[in-house]
Amino acid sequence: MTMVTDAAVMADSPVVALEEALREWRGAERPFSPAALARLDATESFPVAACGALDSAGLPAYYVPVQHGGRLAEFPQVVAMLRAVARHDLTVAIAHGKTFLGAVSVWVSGSPEQARWLGEQITGGAVVCWGLTERGHGSDILAGDLTAERVDEGWRLDGEKWLINNATRSQLMCVLARTSSNGGPRGFSLFLVDKRELPADRVRPTAKIATHGIRGADISGFTVHDVVLPPTALVGEPGTGSETVLKALQLTRTACAALSLGAGDHALRLATSFARHRRLYGRQVAEMPLARDLIGRAAAGVLLAEAVAAVTTRAVHVLPREMSVLAAVCKAFVPTMVQETIGQVAELLGARGYLTEVFEHGEFAKLDRDHRLVGIFDGSTLVNRQMLITQFTRLGRRYGAVDPTVADRLAGLVSGPLPAFDPGALTLTSASGCGLALAVPGLLHRIREQDSGDVGWKGLLADFELACADVHTAIAAHRPTSGMPGADAFALAERYELCVAGAACLLIHAHRLGDGVPSVVLRACLELAVSRLVPGRSGDDEVFDILAEHALAASGPLALFSGDWGEMPW
Template sequence: MSAGSAVTALEEMLGQWRADGPFAPEELARLDAAEVIPTAACRALDDAGLPAYYVPVRFGGRLVAFPEVVAMLRAVARQDLTVAIAHGKTFLGAVSVWVSGSPETAEWLARQIIDGAIVCWGLTEQGHGSDLLAGEVSAERTTDGWRLDGTKWLINNATRAQLACVLARTSAEGGPRGFSLFLVDKRELAPRHVEPLDKIPTHGIRGADISGLSFHDAPLPATALIGEPGKAGETVLKALQLTRTACAALSLGAGDHAIRLATRFARRRRLYGRPVAEMPLARDTIGRAAARLLLAEAVTAVATRAIHVLPREMSVFSAVCKAFVPTIVQEAIEQVAELLGARGYLTGVFEHGEFAKLERDHRLVAIFDGSTLVNRQLLISQFTRLGRGYGAVDPSAADRLSTLVTGPLPEIAYDKLTLISASGCGLTLAVPGLLHRVRELDSGGRLTHVLADFEAACARTHAAIEAYRPASGMPGAHAFALAELYELCVAGAACLLILASRPDDGRTWTLLRGCLELVVERLVPGRHGDDEVFATLAEHALTVDERLTLFARDQEDSPW
């Protein structure tokens, strides 16, 4: 089964379940109001075989192409974010084993997941937040294994999960080499050794099992250790490169859902004798929101393939993806919220309150697996490499990077993930060459002005990054603003690469032109994007009821 057909099959099932089943909007709204996990929806996904896509094919699963997994989670998130987050958490809990676990542990875990086991990821503790090296949960060696003590807090699926990947201090002095990871089978522990904490009320994803685990002299076998002792920090940072990229699925699904609701409303609602969809301001709002969603998709499409093609650069791609995609999609959601007005926030008036739910649920995505600021700080730490070498025009750049947008993908080489990209980001360094190729393909000259403005802005940004000199302590506001500009350069480069990979087919080039207009509008102070382009995007969005996308499913190996 191809990537596209597997995603299509899941979407068809989700449509059936939405019409009369566990994904029915009224039922999901009821469970959300009661703060109850939608277990029937999660079970339906289990029965459909989705857990197998969290498992690499080498261990008997179906994870062949990471973009396919992200497209599937996007399809679920398009229906309900709570379900997507609850179900997809198993991949997050397992990925450390795929990165550093022994073959025996990985094969055992693979069988457990395929059979329906839920896995959670116990990294954080109350009082320490994202400062993982301050963690106090400890694991001490015993004659036949380890003894685990302490409390992990704010853990998704902590109570529901049968298995937990737990970060623990294995050296009293702590530090980068003072922590290890353990795969804990809760089913093998007596109740006196592991105690679930109460569910923590949350503003969004109200039904999710956000709780914690308290361990009391919990005995673990020697085989519970994941990788080498003291190497947890490296494993976690590499695993986060995959999980942060996967989080884009949640944002894209929420954006799909928001624009679907907004366009339905605009087509049906009449004011002053005509549909809202015909009003210029409404069309501009929809067009600009559509551009944001498509731009997020372009970044995600390239980043998910980079896991296979450029694993040594994932410290950059994952940070950009996690900082940029939730941010730009949240802007799109807020834009169409103004269009819906009060109906976007009333729970019993329009579409079972789906918009209000997705809007508050999506706000949490930005803090998952490292907040926006955390990821921008990761970019800032690599500024020296990211700015170096920009400016040379390489006409072969598009061909060299073509596997980032099309063609078969190699198996993910988890052992090639690195904490820092020694070569910077090949995509942004290739911008001059990509511009050269796109200009050759742009026979009508429609992109002339936006390409020129992007070229100048990208050069300025890289020059500023190369000139940046870090000071002691935390980076200042200027550095974070520069990181935000760099994200836009990556987003624009992703659009150029997609353009360079195909001839001008009218539709895709028009959509990508809108994305580039948005990028340049944000990179160049005072520049206003072409209103006609956004109007065209609005027209397209208003004729697509389910999924706004840059890609066609019949495109080679495309799951989008």
């Protein structure tokens, strides 16, 4: 099996290089100047200069797998790069990163020749959009009305796509079209369309749609009429479009974690800056217990979300056949957790968070508006929880066995070299359920053997153990019903996400404590997860105060695997 080096330990990491460039670009009158980005948001203008800077830095090459001529060898790397961009501005990250989303169906199912051509186009500067949704159909891609009819010359495309990111600015579009009048799972196909080769009067953009967040992004649509595509435009086999989309969504939903984590980093930076510099009642806000608790819990929320994202991005390489579960957990949990964090920061900032001329060019109000849209990208939170509910039968199996070797078998989810990126290995459902959640009893056994811990730590682990057992018992007892699942099933899916999040913390604890991740950080994350699994639980608030102290002193964003934690107590 081909192996690639773990980017986190590379001295010449492209992630570090991009982060340094982004800091430089924040200067006055530079592409990522906060004042300039605020003006663009106010006028709902596309961030042309910022996207151009990312192009010049070579970011598009990381949207293309190495086998197709790009630099995407490690999925966690491209997620880390998009997180770095989102840390400065979500609109830019969403506008630029959409090319990866538009291309990913070709990486999953396209022919080698098609993928190589697309790779050349993207590295050459072409923008790609993903035409899935239509007016009135929402997330139901099997209700689409845009048609592709087979003709002697290839395929004739007719219809409209709506609410599409970069629909107008893109040169290429990957379009899902109905190829059978009856529709259904085998009634749709994907087509890679080069707009530059089509008659201008047959492809018309629809007007830019005003949005509450990401105001400057090109959220629009397009109509096509009597457009004939060559046979080579078909992606995969006829009738496999919906299957390809569902597999591609496992990658794009995971990539969306970058947007939320970047927004969380940004919110924390604003919170700590405010707390250090604002004085009330004769002292710094940073000295006030309530403010410190808010900052500590907000930091724990971002780090807990990062734990889920970290194992999921590596699972793309290590456990691709379980991505139908992990990607759904990641997309439902990470934006939800980060939005809670943003809400905590809003409570801390008060009115200043929404005054554009008073505090940081109104950055907080903008990121709050922008991030609310992330939760609906590539399937809303409810859509992803429904995806979990459909797999409850498998997820509830075999839980409870204590296997002390499981921590070593899952080590690839948090450390070490990664197998080669192979989108073709993705499956629609996981036959084995979720190995990470099933590993909780074994991980707890391993940690208890390694670390006697204090009474509070032991109690935390015991509460998590009981909660996970209860969740899996309820999942095993769940019986599918026709139609939309009930509210109790969605609540159970939410609790399952917390079990996976806690399991991610345990796995990192088992393998990365000697690699720069302090025990107190993981304990704070687990405290946060268990507090939601066990309402009314009396936890340990001191861990949040310790985390707040480090957040207030840190010179850069907090991160599990790339932050400089220094000497932390505990």
